[in-house]
Amino acid sequence: MKRPASFTLVLILVSACSIGGKPRSILPVPPPEGAVVLFGGEDTSKWIRRDGLPGAWQVENGAMVAAGGDIQTAEPIRDMILHVEFFLPKMSPEVTGQKRSNSGVYVQGRYEIQVLDSYGIDKPDSGDCGAIYKVKSPDLNACLPPDNWQAYDINFKAARFANGIKATGARVTVYQNGKLIHDDVEIPSKTGSGDAEGPDPRPLRLQFHGDRVLYRNIWMLPISYCTMYSAPSVQAVPASTIRLTRTTDGVKIELEGKPFAFYRLTEPGGKPLARPYVYPVVDADGVEVTADQVLTKGDHPHHRSLWVAHGDVNGADHWATAGWRKGVPIQRPVGEPVLNGDTLSHDLVWEGKGGEDVMLEHRTLRFFGFPGGDRGIDLTSTYSAVKDPVKLGDTKEAGTCAVRVAGAISATPIITNSMGQTGEGHCWGKPAEWCDISGTIAGKPRGIAVLDHPENPRHPSRWHVRKYGLLAANMFALSEYDKGTPAPAGRAPGTGDFTIVPGVPVTFRYRVVVHRGDATTARLDEKFDEFAGEGGTAMVPAFNGRDLAGWKIPSPNPWWTAKDGILTGVADPAMKGSVLETEKPFRDAIVDLECRWTGDCDSGVFLRSGQVWQCQIGVSRSLKRDMTCSIYHAQKGYVAEAKDAGKYLKPGEWNRIRISARGDRFRHWLNGHLVLDYTSADYPDPGPIGLQVHGGVRDMKIEFRDIRVKTID
Numbered sequence: 162m163k164r165p166a167s168f169t170l171v172l173i174l175v176s177a178c179s180i181g182g183k184p185r186s187i188l189p190v191p192p193p194e195g196a197v198v199l200f201g202g203e204d205t206s207k208w209i210r211r212d213g214l215p216g217a218w219q220v221e222n223g224a225m226v227a228a229g230g231d232i233q234t235a236e237p238i239r240d241m242i243l244h245v246e247f248f249l250p251k252m253s254p255e256v257t258g259q260k261r262s263n264s265g266v267y268v269q270g271r272y273e274i275q276v277l278d279s280y281g282i283d284k285p286d287s288g289d290c291g292a293i294y295k296v297k298s299p300d301l302n303a304c305l306p307p308d309n310w311q312a313y314d315i316n317f318k319a320a321r322f323a324n325g326i327k328a329t330g331a332r333v334t335v336y337q338n339g340k341l342i343h344d345d346v347e348i349p350s351k352t353g354s355g356d357a358e359g360p361d362p363r364p365l366r367l368q369f370h371g372d373r374v375l376y377r378n379i380w381m382l383p384i385s386y387c388t389m390y391s392a393p394s395v396q397a398v399p400a401s402t403i404r405l406t407r408t409t410d411g412v413k414i415e416l417e418g419k420p421f422a423f424y425r426l427t428e429p430g431g432k433p434l435a436r437p438y439v440y441p442v443v444d445a446d447g448v449e450v451t452a453d454q455v456l457t458k459g460d461h462p463h464h465r466s467l468w469v470a471h472g473d474v475n476g477a478d479h480w481a482t483a484g485w486r487k488g489v490p491i492q493r494p495v496g497e498p499v500l501n502g503d504t505l506s507h508d509l510v511w512e513g514k515g516g517e518d519v520m521l522e523h524r525t526l527r528f529f530g531f532p533g534g535d536r537g538i539d540l541t542s543t544y545s546a547v548k549d550p551v552k553l554g555d556t557k558e559a560g561t562c563a564v565r566v567a568g569a570i571s572a573t574p575i576i577t578n579s580m581g582q583t584g585e586g587h588c589w590g591k592p593a594e595w596c597d598i599s600g601t602i603a604g605k606p607r608g609i610a611v612l613d614h615p616e617n618p619r620h621p622s623r624w625h626v627r628k629y630g631l632l633a634a635n636m637f638a639l640s641e642y643d644k645g646t647p648a649p650a651g652r653a654p655g656t657g658d659f660t661i662v663p664g665v666p667v668t669f670r671y672r673v674v675v676h677r678g679d680a681t682t683a684r685l686d687e688k689f690d691e692f693a694g695e696g697g698t699a700m701v702p703a704f705n706g707r708d709l710a711g712w713k714i715p716s717p718n719p720w721w722t723a724k725d726g727i728l729t730g731v732a733d734p735a736m737k738g739s740v741l742e743t744e745k746p747f748r749d750a751i752v753d754l755e756c757r758w759t760g761d762c763d764s765g766v767f768l769r770s771g772q773v774w775q776c777q778i779g780v781s782r783s784l785k786r787d788m789t790c791s792i793y794h795a796q797k798g799y800v801a802e803a804k805d806a807g808k809y810l811k812p813g814e815w816n817r818i819r820i821s822a823r824g825d826r827f828r829h830w831l832n833g834h835l836v837l838d839y840t841s842a843d844y845p846d847p848g849p850i851g852l853q854v855h856g857g858v859r860d861m862k863i864e865f866r867d868i869r870v871k872t873i874d
Contacts, residue, residue: 190244190312192380199234199365200225200379208232211366218369224248224377227264227369237362238269240501242382243315248375249278251307259288262307264374267366268317271355272331272348276374280304291335291342294352299335299342310377311338321506321523321543322360328508328523328666329543331358383502403503403528411437412498412505414528419447421528421536422467424498424505429456436479436492437507439526440466444675445534448603452567452630464565464631467673469524469542471561471637473554477514480558490514492522503528510547520661521545531674535683538673546663555657557625557641560633562611562671570600570607571630577680578624579689581804581835585628590642595689596624597680598632606678610685614670615693618659634671681833690751690821690871703743703752703850704728704868713742713849720854728865730764730854738856740772743870748847751871752820757813758863763855765793768822770848776820776829778863782855790818790829790836801827801839809834815866 192198199207202223210216210230217229225232249262261278268274272293279290282302286292291299291313305311316334320327330350335343351358367376403421406413410431412424420443427434440456441449451466452459463470463481469492472480477490495508504527511520527539540562544551553559566574577583578593588596594615599608611634613622619636626632639657661667672692676683703711706726714721720739722729732738752766762779773795781788783798789810790803809831810816819830825844829837852865 189246189310189378192244192378193382196244196380196382198380200377202377205232207235208367209235221375224375225367227367227372227374227376229369231267231366231368233267233270233364233366236364238317238365238381239362240318240383243268243317243365244312244378244380244382245315245376246310246312246378247276248310248377249276249307250373250375252278260372262372262374263368263370264372265294265353265368265370266313266315267355267368268315268333269319269331269356270363270366271351271358272333273352273355273368274313274315274333274335276368278304278307280306291337293333293343293346293348296348296352297343297346299337300344301340301342303337303340303342305338313337319362320358320360326521326545326547327358328521328545329668402530405500405503405505405528407497407500412500416445416528416530416536419443419445422538424507424526426494426498434491435489436465436468436470437494437509438465438468439538442467442538442609442673442675444607444677445530445536446603446605446677448567448607450567450570450602450607450609450675452565454565457568459568460629461565461631464563467538467540467562467564469522469540469561470559470563471553472556472558473552474511475513475519475552476554477512477519478558479511480556480560488516490516495521518547519549520551521547531688534677536675537688538675539670540673541668541670543666543668544661545666546661548663550663551661553637553659553661555637555640555655557635557638559635559637560625561635561669562673563631563633564598564609564611564673566598566600566609566630566632567602568630569602570598570609571628573600574628574630575599575608575679576626576628579621579686579835580838585626588624588626590623590625590638592621592623594621594693595685596626596632596634597674597683597685598626598630599679608676608679608683610674610676610680610683612672612674612685612689612692614672617669617671618667634669684833686819686830686833686835687753701870702868703870704865706866709741711744713744715739715741726866728852728868730852730861730863730865732854732856732858732861734857734859736856738854740767740851740853742767742849742851744849746770746847746849747822747870747872749823749872750850751822752850752869753817753871754865754868755815755817756863756865757815758861759813760860760862761858762861762863763858764861764863765853766818766820767851767853768820768827768848769845771795771845772851773845775853776818778818789816790831792827792829792837792839800841801837803829803831803836805834806831806836809836 208216216232218225252261264276265273275292275294277290285302287295287298290304314336318332320331321329330347332347334345402417404415410427414422422439422442426437440453442451444450453466454462454464470480472478490512492509498505498507506525509522510518513519523543525541529537576588578588578596580593582588595612597610622634622636625635637657640654708723720730721741764778765775767775775793777788777791777793790806792801794800821828826840
């Protein structure tokens, strides 16, 4: 799913609907702990007219009835999750379009989420219910019939301003009746009759458009109370377990009361910095995994733990200089960092060679933990040209997210990237979705990885990674990475230049993962999938562990049974084969499951339509050898063979297979190892996911469990 890179999604899904479930009326959803109740059914004391006078809306049977003009909250709102329930009376069929129970929810009084009876419309437009009014249509029509209570759950992040310049636009994620209708959408400006944009927070407004629309159960949850909405396997711990504390020289970050990191604004002793940075970064065992080469007087004194820098910003060097001194271009703070729950944000002005202001950076750092002890830092930087275009030059001396690992890790370094390449020689300058350095420190394997968001410019990033301990996302140095290679791969100097033009902000977003073990045990591919937002939902079970609900059951059915969390398929020489298919079709999806088998196994997972494209499990009937995780095409045979699958396969044990099908690209993992990455223009149309037992196989029995699927929109 396309997710703009400048927003880190945080969401508690509290609706009584199940995501993607059958539309139904919604019972009132009680506000969770920490919520601010704006209307609880008794009075309108927290609401006023736009001119500040008491509103004309009356309360009937626990609901506010729209009448006599718009109303708005007495207090302004900031980043939040908003829950609001509304009721649209049924109108005569002769009443059409914008006259059918029209109203609107104006977030900050600026951005309208349309309220309208749009039930039954096949393709809603930007004026229908759920639309960001006249900006974007809802991704689907999630409306219930009129005379039913409906609900919006709106995750809102306000626009950010610095020095009067808008650095980032407002962003919303919206669920209607439990269905995702807007996924992290940037709103370019105010909508319709919304108030003008500005740095000041504004109230929530409910529109009276002349129709009797009812509202009830309205509450908001400040972002600082939220948890990250993600797949169970990598779900972040609640933000309430993160504590950010301001000190005289920066911000101290703790996770569950233990040290995690420190965002530094000054050198020890109070000397000013050339650029703020994070040091130290500490893992769950209390071990520092990054190094500050200034404090340790190391080999590269400009390498500072976790930092952002570039060696050619309109010719100014923001990379090589470690400390502040007169005449050296710096990243100058604009005020103090703003702390909000698990996130700090900081505005910085990058200076040019002559000390002039050339670029504004709005930086956010979000700190969180993964189940099992891994830790994460989301770094998002949005850059805006102050006046003239800003050129970020073609140089390897840069890192829009740079890490210098602890010396003990770099003493025994293992460099790995998402393409399965290892070592500096194979990973330096190569494109990859993530890159990792692991090693042994304090007697245990530990590492740190940087994940490049797919909406970043020139994704997947190139990597300036060295075995001495540098790991920097650097998509600029194309001429240096490809030096010496023949045309067209060879690049002329300046090929990698990147220009930021005035009025067009550019965002880079990264996730730093601090983990135990190596890149495989850290499950970085799964963490990347979650970070990348490849889908509108988290991984959800496709098998409930009890029966075959959600699957097309053949009749008669001698093949498939479900019991005690295991889905079993059997076959023998006298039986025909069978494919058990999901009721729901998929186009782009991630499938994750565990399987084991006894006897002579010939099975697989079908993707998309026509039972044409299959991830093989077990021995090929035609090739007489194991082809697990290879791609079998019904008309063409094996079109792609998995690499080193035999090395990772565990015969007779549970094996985890993960399949990512996105457009024309297919990737397969076996027990955490990427064994196939294949691209083909010849791939099937959307279709169900199918599990196969091949006919005519002797004493075959295959078991599946923990089958999970995630759509990629």
